[in-house]
Amino acid sequence: MKFEGQNFAAVSTPSDHVLESRLLALKSYGRHSYASLTDAQGNYLQVAGGGVTCLVERFDVPTSTRLRAFHDKPSPVFPDGTVLAFGAGELRLKSDEWFHASAVVEIFLCFKHGRSYPGTVHWRPAPKT
Template sequence: MKLEIEGKPVIAAPTPVQVARGLKSLRSYGKSSYASLTDDAGNYVQVAGGGVSCMIERFECDAQRWRAFHDKPSPVRPDGTILVFRAGNVPMRSDEWFMADQVVEVFLAFLSDMPYPPFVHWRLAPGF
């Protein structure tokens, strides 16, 4: 397993503490606005943004990529709101915005090979 955080050295075999600390340091406007956690088979979870403006995706080696969503659409971020971060601009749906603490839970589930938290659901990512 390896943790990659934009602008920082790769961490091989990260601990849960390293994952949580790294994800909580992300900011869409800062030097680190993207992170991924990849297993030995090449499957991964990734996040863009930071703080209260995060997007989560997962990829499995069968070439399927999913975008995370939840049951509580944002009343202040309608469908089509753009997540702006250092790697680009991504149009989002109102139910795809996550907070950093939720991202940590998703990444730790992936790290531990456990089921994802019940608040997260998955749909095919745009373009797939």
Template sequence: MIERFEFGGERWRGFHDKPSPVRPDGTILVFRAGNIPMLSDEWFMADQVVEVFLAFLGGAPYPPFIHWRLAK
């Protein structure tokens, strides 16, 4: 899961064009702090997460595979 926060504003969740066939909508991502229900298009591979993080860190545009929607 990739989320983006606007300072003093809204929270956005990343998604992509290839929903996971093995993780249907409603699959729960479990953390020590709680559970997060996910949509099938919100699951990313580790190398994709790294690419998005490095773009953010370097002030570069995000990769074209990631899209954003308001987090619920």
């Protein structure tokens, strides 16, 4: 596994603690606003934003498919089409695509350890960018 992010050194085989601390330090502004975790086959999980404004996507190598995470509780604060601005640009999200950083940590740990994602996390094809 390789953990990379905006303005921090890449870490091969990151500990759970390193993943958690760096993911919780992400912000949708400033020096640290996105990160990714890639396995040996090239599948990856990526996050943009931070705090209560996180977007999670994954890429599946065998199907060449990029998927976006969503959940069952749409945000009343961020309606469909709200823009997430972060260090790599801007993306429009649906109201059910906003995640809290603590949920992102759990999703990343599931990916790292090959566990099933939480039952509250679902995946759909990511929009073409």
